[in-house]
Amino acid sequence: MAYSVFLSFHRKYTCYMEADNHTGTSQFLLLGLSGDPVLQPLCFGLFLSMYLASVLGNLLIILAVSSDSHLHTPMYFFLSNLSFVDICLTSTTVPKMLVNIQAKNQGISYVECLTQVYFFNMFLGMDNFLLTVMAYDRFVAICHPLNYTVIMNPQLCGLLVLISWIIMFWVSLIHILLMKQLTFSTGTEIPHFFCELTEMLKVANSDSLINNIFLYVVTALLGVFPVSGILFSYFHIVSTLLRMSSSVSRYKAFSTCGSHLCVVSLFYGTGFAVHLSSAVTHSSKSSTIASVMYTVVTPMLNPFIYSLRNKDVNGALGRLLSRTAFSP
Numbered sequence: 001m002a003y004s005v006f007l008s009f010h011r012k013y014t015c016y017m018e019a020d021n022h023t024g025t026s027q028f029l030l031l032g033l034s035g036d037p038v039l040q041p042l043c044f045g046l047f048l049s050m051y052l053a054s055v056l057g058n059l060l061i062i063l064a065v066s067s068d069s070h071l072h073t074p075m076y077f078f079l080s081n082l083s084f085v086d087i088c089l090t091s092t093t094v095p096k097m098l099v100n101i102q103a104k105n106q107g108i109s110y111v112e113c114l115t116q117v118y119f120f121n122m123f124l125g126m127d128n129f130l131l132t133v134m135a136y137d138r139f140v141a142i143c144h145p146l147n148y149t150v151i152m153n154p155q156l157c158g159l160l161v162l163i164s165w166i167i168m169f170w171v172s173l174i175h176i177l178l179m180k181q182l183t184f185s186t187g188t189e190i191p192h193f194f195c196e197l198t199e200m201l202k203v204a205n206s207d208s209l210i211n212n213i214f215l216y217v218v219t220a221l222l223g224v225f226p227v228s229g230i231l232f233s234y235f236h237i238v239s240t241l242l243r244m245s246s247s248v249s250r251y252k253a254f255s256t257c258g259s260h261l262c263v264v265s266l267f268y269g270t271g272f273a274v275h276l277s278s279a280v281t282h283s284s285k286s287s288t289i290a291s292v293m294y295t296v297v298t299p300m301l302n303p304f305i306y307s308l309r310n311k312d313v314n315g316a317l318g319r320l321l322s323r324t325a326f327s328p
Contacts, residue, residue: 027186028113029106032097032193033288044101050300051094057303058083060317067323068316074137074152075256076313079306081161082130086299089123092116093194093295110184113195114176121197122172124294125222129164131264132226138257139233143240171218178211192288194295230264259306266301270294 033043065071065080093116100106108116140151175197182204192199197215201208237257244250270293307313 027107027109028184028195029187029189030097030100030108030193030195031106031189031191032100033292040101040104044098047094047296048098050296051090051098054090054296054300054303055087057300058087060320061303061306061313064313064316064320067320071312071316074157075134075141077157078130078134078137078161082127082134083303085123085126085130086302088119089127090296090299092119092123097193108195113190113200114179116195117179117197117200118172118176120194120295121175122168125168125171126164127267128222128226129168130161131260131267132229133160133164134260135230135233135264138260139237141256142237142253171222174214175211175218178214182206182208182211192291196291227268234261259310262305263298263302266298266305267294270298 034040061083062080065076096108096112096116100108137152141148144151179197179200182201183206184203185205188203190196190199190203201211201215204211234257237254241250241254244253270290307317
């Protein structure tokens with residue numbers, strides 16, 4: 001009799017814990033970049049500064065492109081979309097970290113964690129697709145200049161961006177639906193400053209084999225095809241430039257690719273560094289520090305890279321700031 005009562009209580013407790021894990025009442029602990037209380041104010045000030053610089057810089061790019069008719073071209077249409085995605089990407093992770101540091105609380109709810117995973121994956125994937133589309137735009141502009149306006153028409157540009165959003169919407173949604181099948185213990189520690197998908201799969205109590213298989217397949221597909229597209233575009237761009245007789249024309253054509261190449265190198269270089277550091281050192285701390293580069297630093301630097309040597313963007317920003325300064 002006592003044994004049957006114990007079994008009944010154990011089943012009810014197990015069901016309660018599983019329900020607790022899936023109803024959003026669970027709390028995870030984000031360990032962040034450092035547990036040293038002395039470094040917390042420094043981290044708060046540093047990340048707040050980078051976040052504000054990222055939001056302000058990308059917002060200025062969007063306003064400059066939308067307000068200046070000279071920038072209503074495919075290249076700057078994709079650039080404004082990239083700036084919007086970068087604002088969303090940093091806003092997914094940094095504000096929660098700043099709130100936790102200020103409140104001296106490492107907790108994040110189950111629902112908040114899944115929300116971070118969903119939007120972070122979606123916006124990171126959109127960065128990946130937009131950089132690929134921008135490479136194709138430069139390929140058409142340099143290799144097929146006479147047909148550029150016909151090929152890169154507004155309908156195609158809008159369709160490319162829309163397809164990218166649809167793909168990342170469903171990929172991120174499938175990740176979340178698979179994660180909903182996993183169970184987590186209340187108070188599970190996540191060695192990161194946000195809920196990153198791979199770290200979440202590591203701390204799950206249940207079998208995450210299907211999740212990992214889907215993650216590896218999607219990462220391979222979303223990595224191989226965009227990178228191949230970028231390499232294909234620049235292979236033909238370099239071939240076309242080498243066939244140009246005038247060095248002035250060659251420099252002028254390639255200068256339109258310089259900013260994009262810097263952003264691509266920064267984005268994929270830091271992403272590769274994150275995976276390499278985690279694979280070689282097997283240290284979550286080193287992977288966390290490396291991931292700061294493509295989650296915070298890269299979105300912050302993109303506006304500066306695209307505006308420093310770009311006369312069109314600089315002129316649009318100057319006109320925008322002048323109108324703002326002299327407006328009543």
